[in-house]
Amino acid sequence: MADMNPPDFDRRAGKTGEERSGKVADYRYKRPPQPEDKAIAGGAIRSRGPGLLPRRAAHPRRQRQAYAALDLGTNNCRLLIARPSGENFTVIDAFSRVVRLGEGLAASGKLSDAAMERTMAALQVCADKLRRRNVHLARSVATEACRRATNGPAFIERVRQETGIALDIISAQEEARLAVLGCHILLEQGHGPAIIFDIGGGSTELVLIEPGDGPVPHIVDWQSVPWGVVSLTDTVTRRGEGSEARADRYARMRKTVDDAFAEFGERIASFAKHEDIRLLGTSGTVTTLASLYLELPQYDRRAVDGLIVPSAAMRDISTRLSTMSMDERGTLPCIGQDRAELVVAGCAILESILDLWPADQLGVADRGIREGILRSLMAADFAAEMTREAVRRTRDESLAK
Structure with missing residues (x-):
């Protein structure tokens, strides 16, 4: 399972690229930026390979780091926390709950108060797990219910304020x-x-x-x-x-x-x-x-x-x-x-x-968005780590001359 480029859209189908959403790391859970991190801190990490993990051995520190993916859908709230393990990853914690966030949305166009309360309770559990696992990088996404609801953005802001989880309303693409x-x-x-x-x-x-x-x-x-x-x-x-x-x-x-x-x-x-x-x-x-x-x-x-x-x-x-x-x-x-x-x-x-x-x-x-997020995060972080190591090697070689 080698490092690889992301799947893209064929120009024959009229697609010229991907609609990438910007937020990758939930601000409360990422580590403080290091000097070499300035190019990626605070924004989307540009990945050479958000598919499977590279063949080469990961940095020992990285193998101990935990990554998380949270998927808030119309019916379920799901969290997966994992660590890199060779070419794949090992799940160390998980959570899933039926929250029915989109209940009544088709008729009203809004997220109901009851649905939001059910979802907030589930997200508080997720936030506790993220803190306890000392997650290095996390990406939390919301899908169709929050895309369609007129009060979707307001709910996303409430989640951020009350739990620290920065949900990203991603496109269907x-x-x-x-x-x-x-x-x-x-x-x-x-x-x-x-x-x-x-x-x-x-x-x-x-x-x-x-x-x-x-x-x-x-x-x-x-x-x-x-x-x-x-x-x-x-x-x-x-x-x-x-x-x-x-x-x-x-x-x-x-x-x-x-x-x-x-x-x-x-x-x-x-x-x-x-x-x-x-x-x-x-x-x-x-x-x-x-x-x-x-x-x-x-x-x-x-x-x-x-x-x-x-x-x-x-x-x-x-x-x-x-x-x-x-x-x-x-x-x-x-x-x-x-x-x-x-x-x-x-x-x-x-x-x-x-x-x-x-x-x-x-x-x-029995896998999907969360696993895709985890592979993207780990591959992107691996690429960033390799870049930082190259910078350090270049600097050390210059100092040795």
């Missing part, structure tokens, strides 16, 4: 890029194009990739739609009870998502005809359905992360779940009451993706 960085290594082997998708709470990102010159795939095209499990559930409401009403609602969900994906589907149609297409999904939807496919009595990340499942089986499970009542879904292992309502919207989104990208197999990833 940056969200897609980080998801690819975090999970692309789980793609099936092959030479054909692939779609990596992330079904979130407030949006879904699809990224078309092709094998690149190095280990990081080449991003050809991408699409983000404002339909995730929360936003789709809140928007496509029930029209009664019973099997017919459930079928009608599911059909309306499917049409809503199909319409949103239509333009992207046209752009990638020629790629979808390749005989070696591959598909990889990262989200609670695909990991939950994979758990049902394995008939797990309770969720087991080790069994799910990296699993390859027949796409037809995932479609069958989606269809079956859509016909069940919420109480029936709530009794199923790995779903429970927390996911019983939202999983149907996830199934509708997944089936739409399977329609536009008919791969025989679906890869399942």
